[in-house]
Amino acid sequence: MVRSTDPNGGDAARGRGAARALIERVAEAARERGASRLYWTTGQDNVTARALYDKVARFHGFVRYDYPLR
Template sequence: MTQITLRPPLSDDRDAWEELYAGYAHFYGVIQTPEMRARVWDWIMDPAHEVEGLLALQGDTPVGLAHYRPFARPLSASTGGFLDDLFVAPEARGSGAAEALIHELETIGRSRGWSVIRWITAEDNTRARALYDRLARHTTWQTYDIAL
């Protein structure tokens, strides 16, 4: 098994990142256009934007991604980190890429003084939930959306 390395996306990673992100959208049944992916890529490449990214690589090949951002936690008067997207290519699942991405985000969060790393996943995402249950505490909070 090839070792996993982690780093932020570089401009030359666009095609590989886009393939991974399209796979993520497909996994969740989300219709995503090239224009939508371009907007997210621009956010990640803009150091002034709150959204940041990480890539997991096997050798020189990106096999996983994570997108994250800080969020204010008024009740605790602190800042947390929100993991918006986490995806590993099907052929790289079981490689340790997802766990490595989460651990790297923990390191980033600690270095920035964040009080928590938080994320959501689909209830039926059983494979990922097995990892999440090992690495984090499952909360009792329910999520609600109002579509605008």
């Protein structure tokens, strides 16, 4: 299993396929190392990124909660 946070290519690369290429390269490297899945997190309101992620992966409906310790 490999985890990433919001794999994007940055604002300058938006719309040029950089994020998709990054995801594909990370997936390839993860497969080579025997990982069984790749997942990442992004903001619920990150509409642009989520449009891509909906095309290349499956959303399973999980929402993250943080419990502050300090």
